[in-house]
Amino acid sequence: LLIESICESTLFGENILRFLEMTTPIKREELSDRLDIFVKELEELLGEGARMLSKEIVKNLYNKLGLKFDDMEDVRDMPRYVRHALNVYLDSLLVKVR
Structure with a gap:
């Protein structure tokens, strides 16, 4: 879902992923495990x-999961979100399951 959210967030999402x-x-x-590096x-x-x-x-990811997204002040907060x-x-x- 994270990869989908990246690709859907910009027309160049796939290109950004390939470049990185x-x-x-x-x-x-490995992206979800290395978000700090991704953000940097x-x-x-x-x-x-x-x-x-x-x-x-992050907004797209939260929407996909049905979560409420308020706001994110700093790009470095992305891994936490x-x-x-x-x-x-x-x-x-x-x-x-229970």
Whole structure:
């Protein structure tokens, strides 16, 4: 869902992912585990644009999971927001299983 959220957040989402895969140690399948590096590389690539894009990515992810998204002040908060969404999603799966 994170990859989908990235690709849906900008027309260039797929290109950004490919570029980062070619120029950084981040692989697509490792992205959720290496969000700190992703954010840093996104900032280097897009400058101030990284703030808007990361906010849009998190907003899309929250929408996909049916979570309420308020606002994200700093691009460096993205990993925390994504981890929170993952934890809420996993908790909801546990409730459904019980």
